[in-house]
Amino acid sequence: MQVSNEGVQGLLDALVDRLIEQGFVRTPRVEQAFRAIPRHLFVPGVPLEKAYSEEAIVTRRNPEGLPTSSSSMPAIMAAMIEQLDVQSGQRVLEIGAGTGYNAALLAYLVGLEGRVATVEIDADVADEARDHLRQAGFPQVRVVTDDGWFGSPEDGPFDRIEATVGVWDLSPRWVEQLHAGGVLVAPLWLRSGLQAAVALRKENSHLRSESVEPCGFMRLRGPGKGPEEYVTVGEWSIAVDEVSSSSLQVLREILQTAPRVEEAPTLPRGWQTYFRLDEPEAVSLTRNEDWRHGLIGVFDPEARSLAGVEGRPGAQNSRVVVFGGGHALSRLKEALARVVELELRRLRIHAFPRGVSAAPRPQRWVVERPHFTFVIENP
Numbered sequence: 550m551q552v553s554n555e556g557v558q559g560l561l562d563a564l565v566d567r568l569i570e571q572g573f574v575r576t577p578r579v580e581q582a583f584r585a586i587p588r589h590l591f592v593p594g595v596p597l598e599k600a601y602s603e604e605a606i607v608t609r610r611n612p613e614g615l616p617t618s619s620s621s622m623p624a625i626m627a628a629m630i631e632q633l634d635v636q637s638g639q640r641v642l643e644i645g646a647g648t649g650y651n652a653a654l655l656a657y658l659v660g661l662e663g664r665v666a667t668v669e670i671d672a673d674v675a676d677e678a679r680d681h682l683r684q685a686g687f688p689q690v691r692v693v694t695d696d697g698w699f700g701s702p703e704d705g706p707f708d709r710i711e712a713t714v715g716v717w718d719l720s721p722r723w724v725e726q727l728h729a730g731g732v733l734v735a736p737l738w739l740r741s742g743l744q745a746a747v748a749l750r751k752e753n754s755h756l757r758s759e760s761v762e763p764c765g766f767m768r769l770r771g772p773g774k775g776p777e778e779y780v781t782v783g784e785w786s787i788a789v790d791e792v793s794s795s796s797l798q799v800l801r802e803i804l805q806t807a808p809r810v811e812e813a814p815t816l817p818r819g820w821q822t823y824f825r826l827d828e829p830e831a832v833s834l835t836r837n838e839d840w841r842h843g844l845i846g847v848f849d850p851e852a853r854s855l856a857g858v859e860g861r862p863g864a865q866n867s868r869v870v871v872f873g874g875g876h877a878l879s880r881l882k883e884a885l886a887r888v889v890e891l892e893l894r895r896l897r898i899h900a901f902p903r904g905v906s907a908a909p910r911p912q913r914w915v916v917e918r919p920h921f922t923f924v925i926e927n928p
């Protein structure tokens with residue numbers, strides 16, 4: 550299909566208008582950047598309607614069919630670029646070049662006085678990103694083929710670092726390569742599939758969040774990848790923090806049995822976030838054919854029991870679904886009695902290098918990772 554330049558600009562403008570309306574694009578500078586850069590140049594061969602839709606566009610899959618590279622959802626890209634608060638003249642590092650589209654937006658924002666480097670682990674993806682960036686008029690962006698877990702010391706130090714791939718921990722190299730007062734934005738896996746894009750400002754002894762946004766990213770690959778996984782069991786995809794083969798085997802077995810169903814209690818807004826942070830045995834499952842259809846609940850491998858509150862698109866009432874024995878159901882009920890309303894965007898997250906002690910604070914959860922301890926507050 551041949552579409553005129555005006556036609557393409559119309560599709561792009563309509564997408565940006567929607568991003569503004571939905572509150573993802575918030576500042577005139579980010580709006581200008583989005584209006585100036587045609588997304589279709591970064592996803593050649595994709596129909597224009599799709600290139601200018603809100604969808605993530607998968608560009609590579611592994612032999613199992615799971616996505617390994619994509620152009621992320623424009624809404625999440627916009628929200629994270631707003632979080633990053635890029636100023637002209639700055640030096641910016643991106644982890645995960647993918648198609649190069651996000652790097653082009655960053656290059657527009659820093660202008661010719663600034664510099665953008667982006668690191669991509671797959672050589673062929675990096676080659677394509679270079680081509681796209683050249684064709685879109687951003688040949689100055691340096692695309693480095695390497696493992697982004699180590700940053701890019703020869704291009705730093707940086708004022709801003711953005712990971713566009715999901716992480717389980719922060720790389721100490723990123724923090725070393727970030728100027729004092731600089732901002733790092735990363736999609737951080739908190740617990741049992743709960744991910745959040747966290748903007749962290751580097752202070753003296755630690756990093757402190759300035760904003761938190763909901764997100765869902767594919768995982769970082771290489772040695773920096775954590776033990777967390779999405780595991781497929783039959784029709785379910787299960788988010789697990791640590792894979793233990795014996796408990797997975799129990800899950801496989803009980804998910805094949807017929808579930809019992811009962812009515813769920815009325816729950817406060819954002820209960821899923823509170824629950825996953827607060828309940829050590831929390832588990833989240835989504836149906837492979839529709840990620841909006843899932844269960845969040847408790848799994849007790851010893852008691853061979855799983856109970857979860859079901860979320861179904863378009864469903865009026867929630868239900869509790871129980872597989873195996875009743876132990877997980879009692880535990881779920883106790884945990885649900887504790888949940889309070891929680892807005893993910895209001896969380897405050899502190900990242901302390903391991904070994905630096907964190908002062909006790911009220912209403913907090915602590916997530917320990919090999920390099921950083923994350924203290925999460927619900928103010």
Ligand SMILES: C[S@@+](CC[C@H](N)C(=O)[O-])C[C@H]1O[C@@H](n2cnc3c(N)ncnc32)[C@H](O)[C@@H]1O
Pocket residue numbers: 617618619620621644645646647648649650651652668669670671674695696697698713714766767768769770771
């Ligand atoms: C969601 S895509 C990034 C989207 C991209 N910023 C864009 O605008 O198209 C994630 C990318 O991270 C890359 N990636 C995964 N692990 C990586 C690593 N350790 N270092 C660098 N890149 C990595 C993947 O190959 C993939 O291209």
